[in-house]
Amino acid sequence: MIILFAFGIYTLTNKKLPIDYRFGSDNELILNLTGYYRGCQRPQTIYKSVEDEWVEIRGDLPAKGQYYLDGQFNGYGGCDYDVCMKLPKTYIVRLVEFNQTDTKNPPADSFSDGSPVPVYQTVPLSGKLKIEINFYSDPDCKHQKNGTITVTK
Numbered sequence: 001m002i003i004l005f006a007f008g009i010y011t012l013t014n015k016k017l018p019i020d021y022r023f024g025s026d027n028e029l030i031l032n033l034t035g036y037y038r039g040c041q042r043p044q045t046i047y048k049s050v051e052d053e054w055v056e057i058r059g060d061l062p063a064k065g066q067y068y069l070d071g072q073f074n075g076y077g078g079c080d081y082d083v084c085m086k087l088p089k090t091y092i093v094r095l096v097e098f099n100q101t102d103t104k105n106p107p108a109d110s111f112s113d114g115s116p117v118p119v120y121q122t123v124p125l126s127g128k129l130k131i132e133i134n135f136y137s138d139p140d141c142k143h144q145k146n147g148t149i150t151v152t153k
Contacts, residue, residue: 040079084141
């Protein structure tokens with residue numbers, strides 16, 4: 001199936017579990033999923049095709065600690081309590097990666113030891129992408145479901 005979208009032409013392929021999805025603005029893939037996920041884990045893994053090989057991209061930021069993202073300082077980011085949580089009815093996957101470009105000292109009022117923290121830049125993804133979706137069908141997160149969406153833009 002080919003869909004003409006404001007940012008280009010996308011070729012979509014869905015393997016394994018059927019997943020209802022559409023494109024939103026700002027490099028978003030909007031999924032309609034019914035299920036659950038582990039609170040400290042992201043339900044998706046994104047790969048990009050590099051010389052005909054799938055390479056996993058950095059699709060999340062540090063689970064704990066401080067960092068800068070696109071010039072903004074982020075204090076403590078993290079996940080202290082891993083619990084099985086219901087997926088939002090509309091689940092949004094941002095088709096971006098976070099590239100570490102540098103390190104920088106945190107602000108004086110950041111309650112840190114003053115050691116340099118990573119600096120990340122958000123970069124929109126393009127080309128051939130594969131998104132693996134992993135979630136659970138039950139509120140105890142024991143029965144896993146999987147789906148794959150391939151997008152070329």
